[in-house]
Amino acid sequence: MKEVILFVSYVLVSVQISAATFFVGKGQHFKNIRSAIEYAAEGDTIMVSSGHYHEAELVVEKRLTLIGLDYPVLDGDYKYEVLTLNASHCAVIGFEICRTGTSSTQEIAGLKVQSADYVIIESNRFRDCTFGIYLSRSDHCVISNNDIQGIIKEEQNSGNGIHLWNCAEALIEGNNVSGQRDGIYFEFVNNSEITSNNSERNLRYGLHFMFSHEDKYHHNRFYQNGAGVAVMYSRKVEMTENEFGYNWGSAAYGILLKEITDSYISSNVFEHNSAAVFMEGASRIILEQNIFKENGWALRIQASCDANVIRENNFFSNSFDVSTNGHLVLNSFEHNYWDRYEGYDLNHDGIGDIPYRPVSLYAIVVERMPYGLMFMRSIMVYLMDKAEKIIPSLTPEQLVDKMPAIKSLEF
Amino acid sequence: MLRIVKYVLLDIIQNKILIGYTLFLFFVSIGLFNLSDDPTKGVIGLINVFLTVIPLVSIVFSTIHFYNSYEFIELLASQPVKRSLILWSQFWGLVFAMLLSVLIGVGIPIIIFSPTAAGFSLFFSVLGLSLVFVSIALLASVLTRDKAKGIGVVLLLWFFFALLYDAIVLFMMFALADYPLEKVMLLFVSINPIDLARVAVLLQLDISALMGYTGAIFREFLGTWWGIAYAFSILFAWATIPMLIAIRVFRKKDL
Numbered sequence: 001m002k003e004v005i006l007f008v009s010y011v012l013v014s015v016q017i018s019a020a021t022f023f024v025g026k027g028q029h030f031k032n033i034r035s036a037i038e039y040a041a042e043g044d045t046i047m048v049s050s051g052h053y054h055e056a057e058l059v060v061e062k063r064l065t066l067i068g069l070d071y072p073v074l075d076g077d078y079k080y081e082v083l084t085l086n087a088s089h090c091a092v093i094g095f096e097i098c099r100t101g102t103s104s105t106q107e108i109a110g111l112k113v114q115s116a117d118y119v120i121i122e123s124n125r126f127r128d129c130t131f132g133i134y135l136s137r138s139d140h141c142v143i144s145n146n147d148i149q150g151i152i153k154e155e156q157n158s159g160n161g162i163h164l165w166n167c168a169e170a171l172i173e174g175n176n177v178s179g180q181r182d183g184i185y186f187e188f189v190n191n192s193e194i195t196s197n198n199s200e201r202n203l204r205y206g207l208h209f210m211f212s213h214e215d216k217y218h219h220n221r222f223y224q225n226g227a228g229v230a231v232m233y234s235r236k237v238e239m240t241e242n243e244f245g246y247n248w249g250s251a252a253y254g255i256l257l258k259e260i261t262d263s264y265i266s267s268n269v270f271e272h273n274s275a276a277v278f279m280e281g282a283s284r285i286i287l288e289q290n291i292f293k294e295n296g297w298a299l300r301i302q303a304s305c306d307a308n309v310i311r312e313n314n315f316f317s318n319s320f321d322v323s324t325n326g327h328l329v330l331n332s333f334e335h336n337y338w339d340r341y342e343g344y345d346l347n348h349d350g351i352g353d354i355p356y357r358p359v360s361l362y363a364i365v366v367e368r369m370p371y372g373l374m375f376m377r378s379i380m381v382y383l384m385d386k387a388e389k390i391i392p393s394l395t396p397e398q399l400v401d402k403m404p405a406i407k408s409l410e411f
Numbered sequence: 412m413l414r415i416v417k418y419v420l421l422d423i424i425q426n427k428i429l430i431g432y433t434l435f436l437f438f439v440s441i442g443l444f445n446l447s448d449d450p451t452k453g454v455i456g457l458i459n460v461f462l463t464v465i466p467l468v469s470i471v472f473s474t475i476h477f478y479n480s481y482e483f484i485e486l487l488a489s490q491p492v493k494r495s496l497i498l499w500s501q502f503w504g505l506v507f508a509m510l511l512s513v514l515i516g517v518g519i520p521i522i523i524f525s526p527t528a529a530g531f532s533l534f535f536s537v538l539g540l541s542l543v544f545v546s547i548a549l550l551a552s553v554l555t556r557d558k559a560k561g562i563g564v565v566l567l568l569w570f571f572f573a574l575l576y577d578a579i580v581l582f583m584m585f586a587l588a589d590y591p592l593e594k595v596m597l598l599f600v601s602i603n604p605i606d607l608a609r610v611a612v613l614l615q616l617d618i619s620a621l622m623g624y625t626g627a628i629f630r631e632f633l634g635t636w637w638g639i640a641y642a643f644s645i646l647f648a649w650a651t652i653p654m655l656i657a658i659r660v661f662r663k664k665d666l
Contacts, residue, residue, distance in 0.1 A: 250621075274621055296621040297621075319621060365581070365585070368588060369584055369585070369588055369592075371584070371592065371593050371596045372581070372584060373621060374596055374597070374600045374606075374610060374629070375577055375580075375581060375600075375606075376613060376621070377455070377458055377459060377609060377613065378577045378606070378609060379459070379462075379463055379573060379574060379577075380574050380577035380578050380581065381577070381581075382459075383574070384578075384581075
């Protein structure tokens with residue numbers, strides 16, 4: 001299949017622009033890639049046969065398509081940056097890029113794209129690179145089906161798997177990133193789409209998202225990242241059908257939402273995170289039809305959040321369903337399923353007749369005094385919560401779901 | 412002494428309540444482990460049950476047994492047997508019986524269903540708690556002459572350790588929320604044997620990640636040999652000091 005795609009793309013490219021194709025490798029005209037790049041003209045294609053190429057700091061300044069046959073290895077020998085694209089409409093397909101240099105002052109990447117639009121980076125492997133793919137000031141780029149595996153080092157000398165800075169209209173699809181600092185990093189990236197990626201076991205965040213507006217991310221998996229996923233200082237972000245799991249640790253989140261506005265979070269599954277969703281300064285977010293299962297906290301909503309709507313979610317066996325740090329609650333909870341709900345439904349309309357208060361007294365105590373967690377699962381805490389449920393005194397009065405679902409909701 | 416311990420132990424083992432207690436522990440364990448596929452959930456469920464029931468049964472059963480064998484103790488006291496020996500043999504008889512119950516009722520299900528760090532820490536915690544509460548029971552019994560009063564006292568003691576203590580510490584924590592109390596809290600939590608046992612088991616479960624900074628301090632502490640030694644010495648102190656006081660009192664007691 002891959003051969004067919006390569007062949008078709010090769011044919012298309014050659015037919016469309018009637019460009020030349022050069023071969024690099026043993027027994028070919030060009031022994032190394034650098035000479036082929038120098039020789040080639042705008043729009044040409046360079047096919048690289050499998051082998052090990054130690055060509056430090058390759059720079060492409062013209063529109064070229066680089067195709068690797070059977071994953072030729074581009075080795076940076078732990079000293080250099082491997083490949084830089086400075087021209088639009090380039091494509092890099094089917095390479096293995098490995099062993100870049102490490103620096104604490106420069107951002108050294110396996111593949112760097114600078115001020116180049118419409119670049120395609122497809123089906124490459126990145127092994128032990130400081131930064132994997134690094135895009136800056138490049139619009140309309142496609143990064144798909146790459147496999148990026150770093151070796152976990154300490155946070156300060158490591159880089160991100162897919163790093164985008166100041167880009168727009170990017171498509172990040174079907175990539176697999178692990179063992180980097182942040183799996184996917186977005187800063188000033190607008191109108192882009194992140195879909196069907198798998199980002200796991202990264203040192204810090206699976207996805208790190210800053211000042212990036214009107215982006216969509218869906219069908220991604222974020223597992224076992226040091227701190228989960230962080231979405232900060234952005235607006236109009238759409239997050240649907242993602243899976244956030246096993247982001248477990250004292251400062252880990254499924255998603256950290258900080259200063260996010262007008263966003264839509266739906267149909268995600270949050271499983272086994274220490275805090276599935278942590279919201280701080282978040283406004284006008286709709287959270288619906290998500291599943292929260294076996295998290296430490298399902299929702300931690302700081303008092304700085306307002307006008308968020310939390311509706312039709314399923315909450316199963318979380319240690320704390322909702323926790324908040326203030327008395328004023330400006331968010332609404334409607335028709336969620338809470339597995340702790342103990343009400344009844346006399347008219348059988350599927351809606352519990354008595355409202356449910358998802359914040360337990362103990363959650364409030366812990367929010368004020370984190371060391372109160374020492375009393376987790378103490379009988380006293382259980383009794384306290386029961387008493388508070390009957391006569392609420394400390395828990396915020398407005399934080400209530402007036403129409404709790406009796407049965408778990410099916411989507 | 413061994414001979415007296417043997418008689419005390421034989422007397423207790425035949426006791427229907429003890430057999431019922433063993434069966435109760437056994438079936439609760441098996442039931443909770445079968446309730447879900449995940450054995451750690453079983454362990455979490457068992458924490459709640461065992462950390463209430465085991466201290467309660469240990470303390471009440473020991474007290475009742477002491478008062479019921481009062482005539483036997485009086486008989487022994489009339490023989491050329493040391494007073495301390497009489498009480499020690501009561502203690503060891505009760506301890507062996509309780510440990511046997513826990514071994515069968517808790518140990519076997521844990522070995523079958525959850526032979527993990529969490530499972531074994533639960534097992535050793537409840538073993539320790541049995542020992543501690545037998546010791547406290549004997550102290551309370553030698554201090555009070557009347558059986559009803561004695562049982563009342565031990566129930567109150569159990570209530571204190573299982574519930575009141577946590578309430579008091581929580582209240583204190585609330586009142587002094589403005590001060591950095593992490594280390595002090597650790598001290599307070601580790602002094603109460605039931606709390607110490609609960610935290611020791613929870614730290615083995617991944618739930619401990621929720622405990623954040625405090626949990627990290629505790630884990631760092633209890634994870635080291637010093638920490639383990641500390642936890643053991645606290646439990647050891649709770650098991651021996653009340654018993655030593657009881658011996659002192661019993662030596663001079665007018666039977």
